[in-house]
Amino acid sequence: MNFEPDEEQRLLAASVARLFEDHGAQPSADPVRQWRDYRDMGLLGLPFAEANGGHGGRFEDVMLVMEAYGRALGQVPYPAVALLAGRLLEAAGGPTAQALLAEMIAGTKRVALALYEPGRRYRWDDPATAAECDGEGWTLTGAKIAVLGADRETVLLCPATTAEGLRLLAVPAGTAGVAMEMLPTPDGRQAANVRCDDARIPAAAEIGDPARNPALIAAAVDGAIAAACAEMVGAMERLLGLTVDYLGVRRQFGVAIGSFQALQHRAADMLMAIEQARSMTIHAVAMLDAPAAERTVAVAAAKALVNRSSRFVGQQAIQLHGGMGLTAEYPAGRYFQRLTVLENLFGDTGHHLDIVERAGV
Amino acid sequence: MELGFTEDERRFRAEVRRTLIEQVPERIRQAVREEKPLPRAWMVEAQRILNRNGYAVPHWPIAWGGRDWSAVKRAILAEEIDRAGVPKPLPFNVALIGPVIAAFGSEAQKRRFLPPIANLDLWFCQGFSEPGAGSDLASLRMAAVREGDHYRVSGQKIWTTYAHKADWIFCLVRTGQGGRKHEGISFLLIDLRTPGIEIRPIRTIDGYHHLNEVFFDDVRVPVENLVGEEGKGWDYARYLLGQERTSMGNVGFSRRRLDRVRELAGPLLDDPGYRRRLTWAEIELKALEITQMRVVANERPPSAGPDPKTSILKVKGGELLQTAAGLLLDALGPEALTAGFPQAAAEEPFQGHDARSALVSAYFSSRKYSIFGGANEIQRNILAKAVLGLGKAA
Numbered sequence: 215m216n217f218e219p220d221e222e223q224r225l226l227a228a229s230v231a232r233l234f235e236d237h238g239a240q241p242s243a244d245p246v247r248q249w250r251d252y253r254d255m256g257l258l259g260l261p262f263a264e265a266n267g268g269h270g271g272r273f274e275d276v277m278l279v280m281e282a283y284g285r286a287l288g289q290v291p292y293p294a295v296a297l298l299a300g301r302l303l304e305a306a307g308g309p310t311a312q313a314l315l316a317e318m319i320a321g322t323k324r325v326a327l328a329l330y331e332p333g334r335r336y337r338w339d340d341p342a343t344a345a346e347c348d349g350e351g352w353t354l355t356g357a358k359i360a361v362l363g364a365d366r367e368t369v370l371l372c373p374a375t376t377a378e379g380l381r382l383l384a385v386p387a388g389t390a391g392v393a394m395e396m397l398p399t400p401d402g403r404q405a406a407n408v409r410c411d412d413a414r415i416p417a418a419a420e421i422g423d424p425a426r427n428p429a430l431i432a433a434a435v436d437g438a439i440a441a442a443c444a445e446m447v448g449a450m451e452r453l454l455g456l457t458v459d460y461l462g463v464r465r466q467f468g469v470a471i472g473s474f475q476a477l478q479h480r481a482a483d484m485l486m487a488i489e490q491a492r493s494m495t496i497h498a499v500a501m502l503d504a505p506a507a508e509r510t511v512a513v514a515a516a517k518a519l520v521n522r523s524s525r526f527v528g529q530q531a532i533q534l535h536g537g538m539g540l541t542a543e544y545p546a547g548r549y550f551q552r553l554t555v556l557e558n559l560f561g562d563t564g565h566h567l568d569i570v571e572r573a574g575v
Numbered sequence: 576m577e578l579g580f581t582e583d584e585r586r587f588r589a590e591v592r593r594t595l596i597e598q599v600p601e602r603i604r605q606a607v608r609e610e611k612p613l614p615r616a617w618m619v620e621a622q623r624i625l626n627r628n629g630y631a632v633p634h635w636p637i638a639w640g641g642r643d644w645s646a647v648k649r650a651i652l653a654e655e656i657d658r659a660g661v662p663k664p665l666p667f668n669v670a671l672i673g674p675v676i677a678a679f680g681s682e683a684q685k686r687r688f689l690p691p692i693a694n695l696d697l698w699f700c701q702g703f704s705e706p707g708a709g710s711d712l713a714s715l716r717m718a719a720v721r722e723g724d725h726y727r728v729s730g731q732k733i734w735t736t737y738a739h740k741a742d743w744i745f746c747l748v749r750t751g752q753g754g755r756k757h758e759g760i761s762f763l764l765i766d767l768r769t770p771g772i773e774i775r776p777i778r779t780i781d782g783y784h785h786l787n788e789v790f791f792d793d794v795r796v797p798v799e800n801l802v803g804e805e806g807k808g809w810d811y812a813r814y815l816l817g818q819e820r821t822s823m824g825n826v827g828f829s830r831r832r833l834d835r836v837r838e839l840a841g842p843l844l845d846d847p848g849y850r851r852r853l854t855w856a857e858i859e860l861k862a863l864e865i866t867q868m869r870v871v872a873n874e875r876p877p878s879a880g881p882d883p884k885t886s887i888l889k890v891k892g893g894e895l896l897q898t899a900a901g902l903l904l905d906a907l908g909p910e911a912l913t914a915g916f917p918q919a920a921a922e923e924p925f926q927g928h929d930a931r932s933a934l935v936s937a938y939f940s941s942r943k944y945s946i947f948g949g950a951n952e953i954q955r956n957i958l959a960k961a962v963l964g965l966g967k968a969a
């Protein structure tokens with residue numbers, strides 16, 4: 215085993231860290247500019263095969279990028295668009311998916327996977343959203359919630375129930391019959407709730423096929439979970455750094471509060487929680503190419519533990535900052551908000567513990 | 576021993592419950608149950624209804640609207656107010672400044688302030704904390720220099736809840752130097768409309784605006800607004816902290832949150848992992864309820880200062896509210912992400928995209944229960960030192 219990044223990975227990590235910190239320091243971020251920067255640095259194509267127009271990177275590289283993204287509190291929806299929807303397109307293959315993927319890598323089109331529905335928690339494999347075929351195309355009806363990375367120009371990948379099983383339709387957000395509501399998420403970004411009412415989708419907009427779709431989506435979601443774990447590790451690491459700095463400078467009772475042993479032990483507990491989270495993230499990444507059943511359990515176990523660490527680290531960081539931790543301006547609170555969103559994303563702790571338990575581990 | 580409630584106490588509870596539900600409008604109680612921030616006018620409306628019924632200040636001296644109800648009855652009242660979704664009587668008014676004025680204020684101050692404080696005709700906020708004085712409150716620096724018949728006050732307060740809604744602020748200020756840092760502190764009442772005061776909002780991670788910084792630049796405060804004697808402010812502050820502890824554990828509020836969990840959790844109630852967390856919360860609540868009553872039934876004179884055991888109520892009550900907020904957040908699943916979240920820029924009380932959005936905010940804001948009014952670490956220091964006798968004196 216060797217957990218050290220090689221020379222090339224070190225360079226990648228250093229340059230994305232510079233870029234992301236730079237973006238974070240811009241007072242009024244221009245998302246279009248930032249997206250172009252991601253493309254120019256090769257990030258949009260990072261995890262895709264060269265044959266598909268990508269850069270042939272490995273998921274270890276993605277892990278390094280996402281840690282840096284988490285540390286810098288990245289704003290653009292890179293994980294949702296490239297790492298979730300993009301990887302689903304690549305795995306699905308076929309002309310429609312390949313064309314969309316090429317445009318995504320070129321930075322000219324955004325795609326987002328509309329996974330969740332009202333009242334169904336984290337289940338995506340039997341959507342209430344339904345599509346009917348009439349020879350010329352599909353008529354799509356249903357509601358999707360919490361679509362991260364979507365805006366009004368996005369192509370939404372919508373899983374829909376049909377007579378033949380789970381189909382995946384590429385639906386431009388501007389399609390007639392598609393209503394999209396953009397809502398602020400608790401970490402200050404935007405996500406969409408989407409309603410489709412008899413939206414007409416051309417037959418050629420189908421991606422994948424009902425026989426493979428559940429497995430394709432599951433694999434893409436597992437990759438996105440591993441990426442989210444890496445992001446959370448990066449965010450937790452920075453949050454602990456902020457907290458330790460604060461313990462050093464904040465003085466009460468004539469001393470730095472970091473001299474109180476109760477607080478030292480708390481910080482040490484946070485450190486342990488983060489290191490365990492990092493280990494499980496590595497485990498998840500290492501298992502992404504394993505057979506589906508093993509992969510899913512490893513990823514679920516990772517998300518459960520990273521979630522638990524994240525709740526602890528986030529809450530304690532606020533606690534150790536006192537009133538300062540509750541302010542919207544001070545960065546600790548923003549990391550706590552981001553971690554809370556990520557903890558929720560792709561399944562909370564209970565959801566992932568269930569998966570691990572069902573596998574009989 | 577009488578381990579259960581007496582017949583009289585039960586009757587009292589039933590009567591309070593009936594009165595609250597009959598008299599406080601459903602619109603207000605629903606907003607409270609949904610944990611939405613209330614418009615100022617609604618809070619005033621609710622407190623006036625409570626006051627009319629003798630429910631706002633039962634722990635005050637009878638001459639000023641108090642009732643001779645036992646502490647157990649007052650605890651029952653506080654619990655029922657929370658359970659019914661009635662906004663608590665403004666704690667800064669009824670639990671903090673009112674009793675201090677009643678005990679140490681001049682006759683003129685009592686007449687001028689106590690009736691409007693009870694009725695929320697006058698809204699007080701609490702100006703204790705400063706940027707450099709949080710847990711270590713006694714290191715506060717805001718200075719009041721006496722010049723004839725007034726003080727000139729300069730300095731800054733921070734984390735002042737509702738300063739932007741308040742009419743007056745009660746402040747700890749430094750009137751003398753030297754000696755121990757607890758000495759030379761005085762207790763001043765300041766009209767927030769006085770020239771030289773600036774209130775700046777602090778946005779919090781729940782997306783709302785409750786907190787403020789309050790800046791004082793050479794503010795003239797008449798000497799008649801000094802409470803008690805100059806230099807005795809710390810004693811009054813300690814007295815204030817020893818006041819009404821009957822709702823310290825927030826038992827009724829936790830009850831309401833756990834009820835809400837049951838309403839919202841739906842199929843999750845059949846999920847063994849979730850169910851077990853909820854069951855533990857219920858058991859913790861029962862224990863807290865009884866611990867609360869044990870502390871309450873053991874009445875001590877306010878002059879004895881805070882009962883160190885109230886630290887147990889503060890920590891356990893706050894943790895339970897935080898646990899319940901976590902259960903609510905988890906009950907929402909991915910819908911928490913796009914339930915709508917108040918934008919930092921909005922000034923109006925945000926009523927939320929739907930009822931769930933306020934619960935997401937509540938998860939974030941609930942971190943405050945282990946920070947304000949003596950952080951959990953400070954409470955544990957008190958328990959370790961004052962109750963267990965470990966280490967040096969607090």
Ligand SMILES: Cc1cc2nc3c(=O)[nH]c(=O)nc-3n(C[C@H](O)[C@H](O)[C@H](O)COP(=O)(O)OP(=O)(O)OC[C@H]3O[C@@H](n4cnc5c(N)ncnc54)[C@H](O)[C@@H]3O)c2cc1C
Nearest residue numbers: 533534536537701703704709710734736943947948950952
């Ligand atoms: C929502 C909210 C509302 C508030 N409203 C008001 C108000 O209306 N009026 C008002 O005057 N104040 C108000 N406060 C201020 C509140 O009382 C202070 O936040 C509190 O006293 C803690 O002080 P601090 O924030 O400066 O944290 P600090 O004192 O800096 O504490 C930071 C961390 O260090 C820990 N710590 C400090 N000392 C020790 C020690 N000796 N041993 C171990 N750990 C220690 C603390 O527990 C905390 O975890 C409010 C605060 C909040 C969060």
